[in-house]
Amino acid sequence: xxxxVLITGTGRPHALGFNLVKRYLENGDRVFASVRRPSExxxxxxxxxxxxxxxxxxxxxxxxxxxxxxAECAKRTESLDLVINNATTxxxxxxxxxxxxxxxxxxxxxxxGAVGPIRVLKAFLPLLKKSGTTKTAPSLSPGPGNRIPxxxxxxxxxxxxxxxxxxxxxxxxxxx
Ligand SMILES: NC(=O)c1ccc[n+]([C@@H]2O[C@H](COP(=O)([O-])OP(=O)(O)OC[C@H]3O[C@@H](n4cnc5c(N)ncnc54)[C@H](OP(=O)(O)O)[C@@H]3O)[C@@H](O)[C@H]2O)c1
Numbered sequence: 001x002x003x004x005v006l007i008t009g010t011g012r013p014h015a016l017g018f019n020l021v022k023r024y025l026e027n028g029d030r031v032f033a034s035v036r037r038p039s040e041x042x043x044x045x046x047x048x049x050x051x052x053x054x055x056x057x058x059x060x061x062x063x064x065x066x067x068x069x070x071a072e073c074a075k076r077t078e079s080l081d082l083v084i085n086n087a088t089t090x091x092x093x094x095x096x097x098x099x100x101x102x103x104x105x106x107x108x109x110x111x112x113g114a115v116g117p118i119r120v121l122k123a124f125l126p127l128l129k130k131s132g133t134t135k136t137a138p139s140l141s142p143g144p145g146n147r148i149p150x151x152x153x154x155x156x157x158x159x160x161x162x163x164x165x166x167x168x169x170x171x172x173x174x175x176x
Contacts (some may be wrong), residue, residue, distance in 0.1 A: 003133065004080050006073065008060060008120060009087025011039030017086040018042065024048045030074050032080070034058040034087070036065075037087040059086050061108070061117030070123035079130035085117035 005024050010017035010033040015158055018041060023034045025045070029054050036059040046053045058069035073080070076128055089112045091105035121128075 001133075002028045002030065003082055004030045004032070004077055004131075005038070005082045005084065006034070006056075006120075006124060008034045008058065008116075010035075011035035011037065012041055013039075013041035014029060017084075018045075020084060021045065021053070021151045025052055028052075030054075030077070032056055034060075036060075036087075039173055043068070046105065054143050058120075060120055061112045063119055066116075066119045066123045072103060072129060073124065077127065078122055079132070080127040081131045081133050083124055083128060085120055086112045087116065 003024075007017055007020050007024070008139070010021045012018055017033075018039075021042070022045065023029050024031045025048075025073075031049075033040060034056040036057070042053075042055055044126040046055060054073070056069045056072055059065040089109055093101045093105050104123075110147075137141045
């Protein structure tokens with residue numbers, strides 16, 4: 001049975017988001033693919049799947065942008081079966097040791113990587129609730145993993161994304 005899926009951060013042809021979009025389309029699903037800037041690769045894919053692929057503009061760092069994308073999506077579908085929080089970022093200092101780390105870069109990265117998925121879930125929750133199938137809303141954050149010295153900002157982003165979106169996914173699943 002075909003699904004209606006939202007995937008965030010889908011503009012880079014060699015990255016995971018774009019290729020997830022392709023796989024769902026190949027599977028016969030309807031896909032809402034979000035980008036924060038125009039993507040030639042996605043526009044070309046749209047020519048192949050004019051009815052099944054819908055491109056949304058959405059910067060997950062901005063509540064206004066996410067809410068606008070959800071409103072646009074709601075004009076084109078009555079429900080969503082799955083949200084894949086793929087979009088993420090890391091601070092430019094991710095691999096530096098803590099003494100060299102610019103902590104002012106942490107908050108913007110956490111805003112995208114940890115708060116961003118919650119913004120998306122919150123804005124698209126009404127559409128998810130209307131799904132007739134089991135609802136899931138995973139975050140693709142790879143999790144805390146092993147401690148890399150000085151990886152403070154990245155670790156904060158990943159841990160928060162996992163801690164927050166895990167319980168939220170359960171909430172989405174259990175919401176009648
Ligand atoms: N790569 C790995 O080894 C690996 C391993 C495990 C899990 N993952 C997870 O898989 C997912 C994709 O990884 P990837 O390596 O394919 O990622 P990537 O190449 O870094 O792509 C990230 C995507 O997120 C988008 N993005 C960044 N900030 C955004 C914002 N503020 N609003 C909207 N979109 C934004 C980027 O858009 P722009 O193109 O506009 O910058 C890009 O399309 C991530 O969640 C990552 O944690 C990756």
